[in-house]
Every structure is written in C-alpha cells, then in structure tokens.
Amino acid sequence: MDISSTKDKIVKAAYDCFSEKGYNATTTKEIAKTAGVSEVTLFRYFSTKSDIFKEMLKRYSFLPVLYKIKIESDGIDLQDTLKLIAVKFYNTLLERKQFVRIMLSEINHYSEEIIDIYSNFREELDSMLISIFESKICDLKLKNFDLKVASMGFIGMIYSFFLTNEIFLKKKVDDIELNNVINAFVDIFLNGIKK
Amino acid sequence: MDISSTKDKIVKAAYDCFSEKGYNATTTKEIAKTAGVSEVTLFRYFSTKSDIFKEMLKRYSFLPVLYKIKIESDGIDLQDTLKLIAVKFYNTLLERKQFVRIMLSEINHYSEEIIDIYSNFREELDSMLISIFESKICDLKLKNFDLKVASMGFIGMIYSFFLTNEIFLKKKVDDIELNNVINAFVDIFLNGIKK
DNA sequence: CTTGTGTGTTAGTAAGCACTTACATACAAG
DNA sequence: CTTGTATGTAAGTGCTTACTAACACACAAG
Numbered sequence: 001m002d003i004s005s006t007k008d009k010i011v012k013a014a015y016d017c018f019s020e021k022g023y024n025a026t027t028t029k030e031i032a033k034t035a036g037v038s039e040v041t042l043f044r045y046f047s048t049k050s051d052i053f054k055e056m057l058k059r060y061s062f063l064p065v066l067y068k069i070k071i072e073s074d075g076i077d078l079q080d081t082l083k084l085i086a087v088k089f090y091n092t093l094l095e096r097k098q099f100v101r102i103m104l105s106e107i108n109h110y111s112e113e114i115i116d117i118y119s120n121f122r123e124e125l126d127s128m129l130i131s132i133f134e135s136k137i138c139d140l141k142l143k144n145f146d147l148k149v150a151s152m153g154f155i156g157m158i159y160s161f162f163l164t165n166e167i168f169l170k171k172k173v174d175d176i177e178l179n180n181v182i183n184a185f186v187d188i189f190l191n192g193i194k195k
Numbered sequence: 196m197d198i199s200s201t202k203d204k205i206v207k208a209a210y211d212c213f214s215e216k217g218y219n220a221t222t223t224k225e226i227a228k229t230a231g232v233s234e235v236t237l238f239r240y241f242s243t244k245s246d247i248f249k250e251m252l253k254r255y256s257f258l259p260v261l262y263k264i265k266i267e268s269d270g271i272d273l274q275d276t277l278k279l280i281a282v283k284f285y286n287t288l289l290e291r292k293q294f295v296r297i298m299l300s301e302i303n304h305y306s307e308e309i310i311d312i313y314s315n316f317r318e319e320l321d322s323m324l325i326s327i328f329e330s331k332i333c334d335l336k337l338k339n340f341d342l343k344v345a346s347m348g349f350i351g352m353i354y355s356f357f358l359t360n361e362i363f364l365k366k367k368v369d370d371i372e373l374n375n376v377i378n379a380f381v382d383i384f385l386n387g388i389k390k
Numbered sequence: 391c392t393t394g395t396g397t398g399t400t401a402g403t404a405a406g407c408a409c410t411t412a413c414a415t416a417c418a419a420g
Numbered sequence: 421c422t423t424g425t426a427t428g429t430a431a432g433t434g435c436t437t438a439c440t441a442a443c444a445c446a447c448a449a450g
C-alpha cells in the first residue's frame with residue numbers, strides 16, 4: 001500500500017491539470033499520465049470525467065482550511081486581530097491558488113457546485129469578522145455601520161489584491177510588500193469604521 | 196448592407212457564446228448558428244476559432260469604456276467624487292459582465308492577451324484615482340499613505356463586491372442596495388485616509 | 391446579359407475525445 | 421499452489437470537432 005492510494009493520485013493529478021488548463025482542455029489521458037497510472041485504471045475508479053471533477057471539488061475545497069483562520073481575539077486589540085486575519089486569509093488563498101483558479105474558470109460549467117462552495121465560504125468569513133467586530137464594538141466606539149458591509153469591504157480589499165497579483169498578473173508578492181499592503185488596508189479600514 | 200455586417204454578427208455571437216460556456220465548450224457551429232450564418236461563412240471570415248476569440252477580445256475589451264469613468268472633479272468634494280467614480284466603475288463592470296466572465300474563465304488559455312488587458316486596465320484606474328487624491332491632498336489633510344495602495348484598496352472593495360454578487364452568486368443587486376454599499380465603502384475609505 | 395461578390399447547402403476529412411473490451415501480469419493471502 | 425485483487429497493454433468504438441471542397445443561388449453593377 002502506497003503512502004497515497006491510486007485514487008488519491010488520480011484526484012491530485014486532476015486537480016493539477018484542471019487548474020492549469022481548465023476542465024474541457026484537460027483530457028482523461030493527461031490526468032492518467034500525470035497520476036502515473038493507465039487511463040483504464042482511471043476509469044476503474046471513476047466512471048466519468050465529471051465524477052473526477054466533483055470528487056476533486058470535495059477534496060480540495062478550502063472550506064475546511066477556513067477554520068485555520070479563526071483566532072482567539074480576546075486580549076488582542078482589533079488592529080492586531082485584523083492584521084492577523086488578513087495575513088492568514090491571504091495565505092490560505094495562496095495555498096489554494098489552484099483551487100481559486102479552478103473556481104474562476106469553471107463557474108459557467110459547474111456553477112451550482114461552485115456557487116455553493118463560494119457562498120458558504122463568504123458566509124463563514126463574514127460571520128467570523130462580524131462576531132469579532134461585535135465583541136470589540138463597545139471598547140472602540142465603532143460607528144454604527146452595517147457590520148456585514150464593513151466586513152465585505154475589508155475582505156474585498158484583500159481578496160482583490162490577491163486576485164490581481166496572483167491570478168491575473170501572475171506576479172509574486174513578497175512578504176515585505178504583503179505586510180505593508182495589509183498594514184495599510186487595516187489602517188484605512190480601522191480608521192474608517194471608528195467614530 | 197445590413198446595419199451590422201456579417202463579421203460583426205459573428206464576433207458578437209462569439210462574445211455571447213464564449214461568455215456563457217467558455218472557449219473550449221463553444222463550437223464554431225454554435226457561434227455560426229447564434230450569428231444566423233452558416234458555419235462555412237464563419238470560416239470565410241476567420242480562418243481559425245482562435246482568430247475569432249482574439250478579434251472578440253479586441254472589440255469588447257472594456258479599456259475604451261474606462262474613459263467614460265473619468266469625471267471632472269474640480270469643485271466637487273472628494274466624497275462625492277469617489278461615490279461617482281464608484282458607481283460609474285460598478286456600472287461599467289455590469290455593462291461588460293460577459294467580458295469579465297470571459298477574462299476569468301480564459302486566463303489560463305489566453306493568459307498573455309488577458310494579462311495585457313487587465314494590467315492596462317488597472318494602471319489606468321489607479322492613476323486616475325491617484326491624480327484625484329493628489330489634487331485634494333492639501334485640502335483635506337490626507338494621511339501620507341502610499342496612494343497606490345489606497346487606490347488598490349478602494350477599487351478592491353468595489354471590484355470584489357461586483358465579483359461576489361454578479362459573477363459568483365449570480366444575485367442581482369438593486370440600485371438602493373448598491374448605493375448603500377457604495378456610500379458605506381466611501382465613508383469607511385475616506386475616514387480611513389484622513390488624518 | 392454578364393460578371394463578381396456574398397452567401398447557403400451538402401458532404402466530407404482527419405483528428406481527438408471519453409469511454410470500453412479483452413486479455414495478460416504481478417503479487418499477496420490462505 | 422491457488423485464488424483474488426490491482427494494475428497494465430493493446431485495440432477499438434462511436435461521437436464530436438475544427439476546418440475544407442465543390443457547387444448552387446441571389447443579386448447588384450456595369
């Protein structure tokens with residue numbers, strides 16, 4: 001028994017291929033080759049190409065990873081909390097860059113599944129932030145904003161920064177630049193929501 | 196002579212098809228049918244499917260549309276200027292929603308062309324905002340932020356809001372909600388960059 | 391009336407695709 | 421040694437695809 005089973009290897013290979021070329025441009029032959037198995041073996045584990053895709057969506061979704069972002073915010077001030085969350089969020093996206101790419105390119109093709117993943121993802125993130133804001137609201141005299149809108153704005157800055165650099169421009173952002181940008185975003189945002 | 200030539204009809208049809216199903220899943224037969232011409236005629240105008248795609252990229256790029264966003268900001272305060280820009284930016288994205296979808300789904304396939312369009316787009320937008328900030332910087336005692344980072348943050352909030360609702364969740368945002376959200380974003384942002 | 395231009399129809403080709411069938415082989419467990 | 425399980429190879433099927441060739445028709449301009 002290998003460290004990763006044949007099925008695992010196929011799903012991983014599919015993940016890599018789909019993220020590089022998209023679903024339609026990836027052939028089952030290619031997936032098999034990447035996985036280091038024969039095409040026939042591939043079809044012994046999955047009866048259709050679509051099944052491979054769906055299995056891959058399940059296994060590589062970043063929904064579970066999201067929980068790693070959750071932090072203990074008691075005792076830490078809001079500024080540091082936001083910075084920490086921003087960094088963790090960005091790194092999560094980086095770690096699952098391939099998955100992000102797949103989601104972007106297959107929204108049309110597998111819209112139901114992807115809408116599902118994305119909406120769960122956003123709900124979790126937003127409610128995480130909102131509960132943090134709520135716990136700090138009395139300490140810091142925040143404006144009476146719609147917290148959900150505020151959360152969307154904050155997440156949006158970081159998400160968009162990620163998309164622009166990593167997905168569109170394919171430009172690596174080094175840690176120093178990332179930290180500067182995140183610090184600026186947090187500063188703007190925090191100042192913005194304070195009374 | 197028709198109001199739109201045969202070539203125009205083909206490019207328009209390709210635009211519609213590609214945005215709905217993606218490049219690979221769209222057949223030349225389908226494009227021809229959508230355009231209301233025969234497939235042979237299609238190949239009389241374009242020698243390959245890829246040529247149609249590239250022609251479509253040229254014609255439907257939102258780069259030219261971007262100049263409609265530019266406004267006269269003299270005499271208007273920064274808050275109203277930003278709100279106006281945000282609304283116009285959002286509406287431009289809406290107007291070219293199909294193009295955005297194509298860019299997202301074909302980054303892998305036509306990365307060179309799309310990177311080019313996207314980076315021009317961002318540069319234009321950023322420099323537009325930066326020059327506005329600079330013209331107001333003395334009036335309003337803005338913090339000594341990196342203006343480019345500030346611009347990225349502001350654009351990012353709106354862009355991400357658009358992507359989430361219109362592209363991912365396929366949820367229509369009505370004008371009232373859009374205005375509320377934009378007002379909130381501008382408030383947060385403006386407060387955030389002030390001293 | 392002729393000629394050129396733009397288009398349609400019909401039929402095709404060569405390639406590539408997802409997926410299948412049949413058979414062979416390696417190997418671990420009993 | 422036998423049997424079951426996991427895999428490979430070779431060959432192929434039926435379908436779809438981008439793209440082509442050949443011919444016919446409509447029609448406007450000279």
